[in-house]
Amino acid sequence: TKSIKWWQKAVVYQVYPRSFQDTNGDGVGDLKGIEQRLDYIKKLGADVIWLNPVYASPDKDNGYDISDYEDINSKFGTMADFDSLLAKAHEKGIKVLMDLVVNHTSDQHxxxxxxxxxxxxxxxxxxxxxxxxxxxxxxxxxxxxxxxxxxxxxxxxxxxxHLFVEGQPDLNWANPTVRESVFNMMNFWVDKGIDGFRMDVISLISKPDGLPDGEVPEGAQYGNSDKAVANGPHVHEYLKEMRQKVLNRADMMTVGEASGVNIENAVKYANQDNSELNMVFQFEHMGLDNNPNPALGKWYDKKVSLVDLKANLSKWQNHLAEKAWNSLYWDNHDQPRAVSRYGSDRPEYRVVSAKMVATLLHFMQGTPYIYQGEEIGMTNAYNLQRDDFDDVEIKNAFKYLVDKDHLVDEATMLKYVHAKGRDNARTPMQWNDSKNAGFTTGLPWLKMNDNYLTINVKNTLADPNSVFYYYQKLIRLRHELPIITTGTYQLLDPNDEQVYAYRRVSADEELLIINNFTNETITRDYQVPANATILIGNYEDDAKSTLRPYEAKVYHFV
Ligand code: ISL
Ligand code: CA
Structure with a gap:
């Protein structure tokens, strides 16, 4: 049997520095703020922090446009602050992943x-x-x-x-001097003792020969560059070179953000032969609730079909098993809030459905990622209006799709943005019920979600039945039970439109994970063995074959 790597048992907590904790009243989160909150992350039990970019940047795309890879954005602090954060995290046994944005630089680089x-x-x-x-x-x-x-x-x-905004010119990875410069820069960070990299749009670095036109979706203005560029001819060669020249110098964890990657190429990027990366963020499940009009892409407000979601996630679970490794995520700084998208953020269902959504993900095989605020059930930000948004993707959607091309009217686009916009995830962390939720004493860089009086860390820590303690238990269970890391995955009832149930099976024990995706009380019989015990659940008792709204429970038996 293969030995289990540390990152296969780990749970990652993603920190969006701009929105985590401000310490100097300028309304922008900073490195000192993250350092002050390390004990909170430790209490949750996460093993690793992934920091979104903290490098020098004109912030045309919130730090994903880097003007100096070896310097810290002065809004966030100094290199001394970074060194201190890294040292303090390590003292507490928390590892740190840095964002690596090398498909493009800033135009100010x-x-x-x-x-x-x-x-x-x-x-x-x-x-x-x-x-x-x-x-x-x-x-x-x-x-x-x-x-x-x-x-x-x-x-x-x-x-x-520039595959992204004008201020993000694409690097030419075909030039060996570019690769050498990037690898040298990465080694600067490896030498500092960081524990790994999350690699931004790494699937796009090798451009196809001749830069052929992309397919133009019906009704759209431009060709699809994503499909044309993803998994280009030399990407695996470049990553193997990176592995040799940088990543093998330490026991690193690597996750490639891999837009446009399917199960076949994921097995190349994340192969267990250790030649490239440890795992990728795949996007297929993020696209299942796209607009049926391809010209509108992700902009839509209907919920995903559960049958489609099951088919997709199960395909990834089954295909990567034994060959590669999955990352598990519902949300991040580019996606809406998990509870709003997959559960219900109505007050009566928010807590129970946030726990259900978490249960579903955290018993799968792979490395789970928790995005800041997910662990307290933070929701989409419906109080933000067109002028409140900061995100360049949202602004451009209004500018091009509404104002210029008239593909959709403004009110409809606002509904879509409330469902899918990136700023839903970027509103500042809600620590308590004081002004601006304890995030800042100044004016927050992005408007707060106005539900912080009820949804905040202070409340969640005071309530033993809160979403936070449920996540804490999910993380502990993963650390304690090897079956969660190694067991075989088996989907049950693929066509059930209301329940997502699956099993994890090992030689001598089994888990049965049952998730009611609806707000109804329904009945299902899974023929649970008499010796089964409930490992975790989001209701106080076990109502057996009755599943209450958004009920989630996990049986454990031998
Ligand atoms: O955000 C998206 C959908 O809303 C994705 O298409 C996203 O642009 C894509 O996943 C790449 O994301 C990454 O690179 C971007 C940056 O804006 C994102 O924040 C980052 O996660 C460009 O660097
Ligand atoms: Ca600050």
């Missing part, structure tokens, strides 16, 4: 400033420059955040590629 200065600058080829074709963009690719993926630069008369 010195590499790009040089690159754009002239066609014969030695950094010209660090980025992807092309001549106009018939006076237009070199191909039909659209940016992930609406609009074209090419920007014309007057100075040299060429376009540069």
């Amino acid at each position: 010195r590499w790009f400033i040089e690159s754009r200065s002239s066609k014969d600058n030695d950094k010209r080829d660090f980025y992807i420059w092309r001549d106009p074709v018939d006076g237009h963009e070199p191909n039909n690719w659209g940016s992930f955040f609406s609009g074209p993926a090419w920007k014309f630069d007057d100075k040299t008369g060429q376009y540069y590629l």
Whole structure:
């Protein structure tokens, strides 16, 4: 049998530094704030923190546009603050993953400033420059955040590629000097003693030869660059090189954000032969509740079909078993809140359904990720209006899809943003019921969710039946019961539209996980053996074959 790696038993807690804890009243969370809250994360029981980017950045896309990889954004503090946070986390036995954003840099990065200065600058080829074709963009690719993926630069008369916003020019990974520079920079962080990397859109770094047009979804303006670029011809070669030159220098944990990756290529990225990464964030389950109109992409407000969700997650569980490793997530800084999307944030169901959604995920095989606030059942932020949003993706959606292309009216788009917008996850952490929820004494950089008077850490810690203590128990169970890490996954009743039930099976014991996805009381008979005990559940007693609204329970038997 293969030995179990530390990151296969670990639970990760994602911190969005901007929105976690402000300590100097400027309304922006900072590194000192994270350090002050380490005991909270320790109490929850998480093993690892993933920090969203804290590097120097003009913040065109909240730190995903980096102008200096070896410096800290002054809004968040200093390199001394970072060193202190890392040391304190390690003292408490918490590991730290850094975000690695190397598909693109900021347009303010010195590499790009040089690159754009002239066609014969030695950094010209660090980025992807092309001549106009018939006076237009070199191909039909659209940016992930609406609009074209090419920007014309007057100075040299060429376009540069930006799969994300204009301020995020794509690096040219085909250039070996680019790779060498990135690996050197990564080694700077490895030498500091960090424990791993979360790699931003790593599936997009190798661009296809000739940059062919993407398929244009019906009704859309631009070709799909995601599909055209994902899993490009040399991506696995580049990652193997990275593994050799950087990642093998320490016992690191790596997770690649892998938009456009299916089960076949996931097995390459996350193969247990240790040649590339440990695991990927796959996106298929995030797209199941997209708009049926492809031109609107993710912008929609209908719930996912449970049958589709089961089929998808089960496919990943089964296909990666023994070959690769899954990451498990419902939400992050790019996704709406888990309880709002998969459970119900109505006051009468919020707590019970947040626990159900957690139960479903935390008994699967893989490494679970908890996004800050998920552990207290934070919800989408319905009080934010068009002018309140900060996120460039949301702003561009209004600008292009509503104002320019008239694909949808403004009121409908607002509904979609309330369901799917990234700012739902980015409103500041709700610590208590004082002004601005104890996040800041100043003006928060993004409007608070107005439900912080009831939904906050102080309340959740005072209530033994809270979402927090339920997550704490889920994490403890994963640490204690090897079957959660190693057991075989078996889906039950794939066509049941109301319940998601599955088993985890090992040589000498078994878990039966039952989740009622509806707000109704229903009946199901799973023929639970007489010797079964309840390991965890979100109701006080076991009503056997009766499943109450959003009920979740896990039986354990031998
Ligand atoms: O956010 C998305 C959907 O709303 C995704 O398409 C997202 O853009 C994609 O997963 C890439 O995300 C990552 O890279 C982006 C950055 O804006 C995201 O915050 C980051 O997680 C560009 O660096
Ligand atoms: Ca601050």
